Amino acid sequence: MGMQGSRCIVVLLLLSVLVLISTSAALAHNITELLSSRPDFATFNRYLSRTRLSYEVNSRNTITVLAIDNSAMTTLLAPRPTLATLRNRLSLHILLDYFDAGKLHQLSSGTAVAATIFQTTGKAPGMSGFVNMTDLGGGKVGFKPQDGSVDFAVFFVKSLVENPYNISVVQISGVIPSAEAAAPVPDPSMVNFMDTMTRKGCAIFAATLVATPKAFAAYKDNLQGGLTLFCPGDEVFLHFLAKFKNLTVDNRISYLEFCVTPIYRSLATLQSTSGPINTLATSGPGSFVFTVQNVGPDIALKTKVNTVKIIGTGLDQQPIAIYLLEEVLLPHELSASAPVPAPSPAPAPASTHSPPVPTPESPSPPAPPPLESVPPTAPPPLDGPVDQTPPPKSHGARAHHQCLVMSLISLALIMMS
Ligand SMILES: *[C@@H]1O[C@H](CO)[C@@H](O)[C@H](O)[C@H]1NC(C)=O
Ligand SMILES: *[C@@H]1O[C@H](CO)[C@@H](O)[C@H](O)[C@H]1NC(C)=O
Ligand SMILES: *[C@@H]1O[C@H](CO)[C@@H](O)[C@H](O)[C@H]1NC(C)=O
Ligand SMILES: *[C@@H]1O[C@H](CO)[C@@H](O)[C@H](O)[C@H]1NC(C)=O
Numbered sequence: 332m333g334m335q336g337s338r339c340i341v342v343l344l345l346l347s348v349l350v351l352i353s354t355s356a357a358l359a360h361n362i363t364e365l366l367s368s369r370p371d372f373a374t375f376n377r378y379l380s381r382t383r384l385s386y387e388v389n390s391r392n393t394i395t396v397l398a399i400d401n402s403a404m405t406t407l408l409a410p411r412p413t414l415a416t417l418r419n420r421l422s423l424h425i426l427l428d429y430f431d432a433g434k435l436h437q438l439s440s441g442t443a444v445a446a447t448i449f450q451t452t453g454k455a456p457g458m459s460g461f462v463n464m465t466d467l468g469g470g471k472v473g474f475k476p477q478d479g480s481v482d483f484a485v486f487f488v489k490s491l492v493e494n495p496y497n498i499s500v501v502q503i504s505g506v507i508p509s510a511e512a513a514a515p516v517p518d519p520s521m522v523n524f525m526d527t528m529t530r531k532g533c534a535i536f537a538a539t540l541v542a543t544p545k546a547f548a549a550y551k552d553n554l555q556g557g558l559t560l561f562c563p564g565d566e567v568f569l570h571f572l573a574k575f576k577n578l579t580v581d582n583r584i585s586y587l588e589f590c591v592t593p594i595y596r597s598l599a600t601l602q603s604t605s606g607p608i609n610t611l612a613t614s615g616p617g618s619f620v621f622t623v624q625n626v627g628p629d630i631a632l633k634t635k636v637n638t639v640k641i642i643g644t645g646l647d648q649q650p651i652a653i654y655l656l657e658e659v660l661l662p663h664e665l666s667a668s669a670p671v672p673a674p675s676p677a678p679a680p681a682s683t684h685s686p687p688v689p690t691p692e693s694p695s696p697p698a699p700p701p702l703e704s705v706p707p708t709a710p711p712p713l714d715g716p717v718d719q720t721p722p723p724k725s726h727g728a729r730a731h732h733q734c735l736v737m738s739l740i741s742l743a744l745i746m747m748s
Contacts, residue, residue: 458479486503
């Protein structure tokens with residue numbers, strides 16, 4: 332926890348710097364829409380969406396998309412890259428600056444370099460995440476990675492969209508060659524996802540998910556496109572389990588789906604996010620959403636029921652992020668005001684209406700809602716195997732750990748049967 336905490340602080344400090352230079356995250360454009368009238372770019376457009384790069388484009392104010400047409404996409408798709416590899420390749424085609432036809436043909440000193448989304452993934456060594464654009468004379472503008480690995484082989488074709496200085500979409504003649512971006516990346520697997528969850532302090536949540544097949548299937552279905560999980564840490568979730576078990580099966584599924592957004596959100600993205608965020612449980616407008624609150628370096632999630640701080644990062648690696656929550660975030664859809672078959676209030680110690688915790692909008696104070704947050708100060712009476720969940724430092728601990736996971740899963744299955 333200590334190590335995780337200090338890593339988190341470093342990340343947050345870096346982020347405060349990033350936030351100062353980053354732009355607002357309210358969706359600035361809709362690239363899917365912008366390209367929808369261009370059948371030549373239908374494949375490119377489809378894969379921007381499938382890799383969720385469309386979201387990255389839409390959430391940035393100043394951006395240039397180097398689009399490739401269907402036949403170039405066919406070449407790119409021929410070796411059947413994983414979606415994760417494809418994302419890296421396409422991410423090198425999204426420049427974090429504005430370059431339209433005019434600007435490209437009037438580059439000062441005839442050359443420029445721009446950072447790309449690939450650079451932001453942290454997987455681009457050296458200068459491989461930057462694109463060099465150079466006027467090669469005779470109206471020919473070439474594109475290549477700035478790392479000097481290849482010569483100019485891809486050129487400006489035409490402008491598709493110009494919205495100065497917000498978004499520009501230009502066609503280039505082919506895929507920008509890059510060994511780094513093309514490096515095979517395995518698609519995320521549910522096994523690894525669950526394993527990471529378990530090792531990073533969400534073991535009980537993971538076990539609960541496994542014991543709730545419909546929710547598990549929903550996670551699995553959305554994994555390739557990216558997921559961001561906000562999970563209550565083991566100590567907190569353990570207290571919550573009794574209440575969770577009291578929910579109807581449908582509400583259990585809703586709760587578990589409410590903890591995850593069907594898109595990868597880096598800490599940096601969260602820092603610049605405002606407005607409601609859809610979750611896997613969102614089926615209609617405004618249902619099962621939460622908002623993100625940034626106060627100083629703290630990021631908190633807010634529903635009509637409570638506000639819960641993110642206290643750690645279990646994983647922040649495209650396309651999966653896992654954040655640890657200080658408490659259980661409660662969707663108001665499952666609180667007393669919502670039509671939930673209400674179980675009677677529990678005399679359990681965790682269910683006190685503790686005054687020191689600012690509980691916003693409790694509709695009927697005398698009757699505790701069926702779901703209620705655990706006060707963060709509650710000393711977790713941890714016994715059993717749960718307190719061994721901090722990440723093992725060596726591979727030696729792994730086997731032991733997998734054993735622990737299996738026990739937890741069995742435990743959850745027994746508790747929920
Ligand atoms: C963008 O446009 C597409 C196609 O018109 C639409 O399906 C999608 O919902 C839009 N996305 C957003 C975030 O508005
Ligand atoms: C882009 O690459 C060309 C050729 O390698 C080089 O001469 C030029 O300096 C580079 N541009 C920048 C801005 O570094
Ligand atoms: C570009 O984005 C800014 C900030 O979102 C906005 O104020 C401006 O109107 C946009 N310009 C165009 C031409 O859309
Ligand atoms: C669960 O429901 C049962 C019966 O409805 C009730 O007796 C019990 O107190 C509830 N437990 C919790 C933790 O809400």
